[in-house]
Amino acid sequence: MTTSQATFGAGCFWHVEEAFREVQGVVKTAVGYMGGKTKDPSYEDVCSDKTEHAEVVQLKFDPKKVSYEQLLEIFWSSHNPTTPNRQGLDVGTQYRSIIFYHSEKQKAAAEISKEIEQKKYMQKIVTEIVPAQAFYKAEEYHQHYLEKRGQKTCGVQLLYSAILHQQ
8 A cells, every 4th residue: 555644733733633533544643743943842842832843743644545635624624724823722833724745746735725715714824835844753642642532622622612602
């Protein structure tokens, strides 16, 4: 089987990983950090908001079973791409909306999908589309964090979602 790679940042990486984990054709997920200036950062380094890394999920996927375009649809639906450096109650540059592309074909697909997605929002989409950089895998306790706890989303995400739906 030939696999491809995709890397997305859309807030807390636990939530983003869960959005992709059970997608048919996604064969592996790993959470980590990308897009910063510090080599091999720790979670604490990234949370300091000084390394410039984003929390990301990196996927290995079988393009015969799931297309990159389908993964982009999941990416867009898993977060609010109009909030700069924030998702829900999580605030900081590490939570920014970002697509790291691994090929020119992925770049083109991401740009087209962003244009299509923009038509759904009154606010400007702030999602960055940039070349993939070094991926630093997060500490082991972060990998499959929600799955290990039998959760589909963070408690804070549930609370934030409930507040939004009451308004």
